[in-house]
Amino acid sequence: MSTISLPLFPLSTVLFPDGVLPLQVFEARYLDMVSRCLTDDTPFGVVLLTQGHEVRQPDGEPERFAAAGTIASVTELTTTTPGVLQVLCRGGARFSVVTAEQRVNGLWMAEAELVEGDQAVRVPSELQGASDALDRVLSSLHDVPQHRWPVQPPFRLDDCGWVSNRWCELLPLPNQQKHHMMLLDNPVIRLELLHDVLDEHGLITS
Template sequence: MPQSLPLFPLQAVLFPGGALSLKVFEARYLDLIGRCLRENSPFGVVCLTQGTEVRLPGQDEGVRFEDLGTLALLRDVDAERPGLLRIRCEGGRRFRFGRASAQTLGLWQAEDIQWLPEDPPLPPGAALQGAADALTRALPAITARDPHWLAGAARPDDAGWVAHRWCELLPISLQARQRLLALDDPLARLQVVHAFLLQQGLISA
């Protein structure tokens, strides 16, 4: 795995196995996507905590983002018109980085990458099965509304996968999503989601 990684700071949290669609028009990111296509390489998505997604003159010093993010793997690129790309990515492995610096055109580069462990495939278990069952029931309507919402096959028997999909769906803050992404234990992540679903009356005890 690489020890340095180009970054795409967004007002969003990408989860492993999740789908991300982006409209790319800034020169720095057009250059990044072109490089990723040529080299068959990924980039990192990190959540913005200060600043905006579109670069403004002299803004680099005011941009802040989380030091924990998710690898983005390009799955589809469509050149809608010159200077505009529509891309779809799939979330890969989580990572932390030690430092980041602004490069040419304002593209951010992370160094000293630490690759975090992937979730082991664990069943939700009887206590958390309600969250998995509720997601299974909701999936047909969700995918009918957005056919690209799932990046791969559904895995309702995988606690980490179920937790990640709920984290994408629930009306929670970016800060809450980031904290859930940072949890290394998939069952602990699903426990938090399960408790929220119970509190909102979306599932029963």
């Protein structure tokens, strides 16, 4: 399988395909990365930070991150303070890191293999409660400006992968558990696991 070159942004969060990720960018290495991505119309990769800090610390622990992540594309960018960018990103395909090397400026560059996306599978009747619960959450946002919604359209409430990914983002699950969910290649199993979590918290009413 062919590889792609990808700058990496290790974060203490997990980005899912079609997910929305707001970022405040101020480190020089990432300001340069975002600028290049916009100029070249290319994405970057978000990976889960497993050691170290999002912002480099003097004499801090070296950065370590998961060997898989999600491609992110910049969809909006604003500057409210000199040297600080407010960036809105959208999740794309998942990828696995083949090799990674840190440049002198601290930016990680990776050779990565894209992972096949979820197959489109309709939500089965026994898991419909998870979709209905998500629909209720989305309906409750009508008084909130759309650009602030944690889930952005198009909504695919009949699709196992889309529904399960949105619940992974919304539920307060540990990052390692979210990362495990992101790696699952069967969207039905992912939704089954999340349906159980929702049921335990009394969020399944049908």
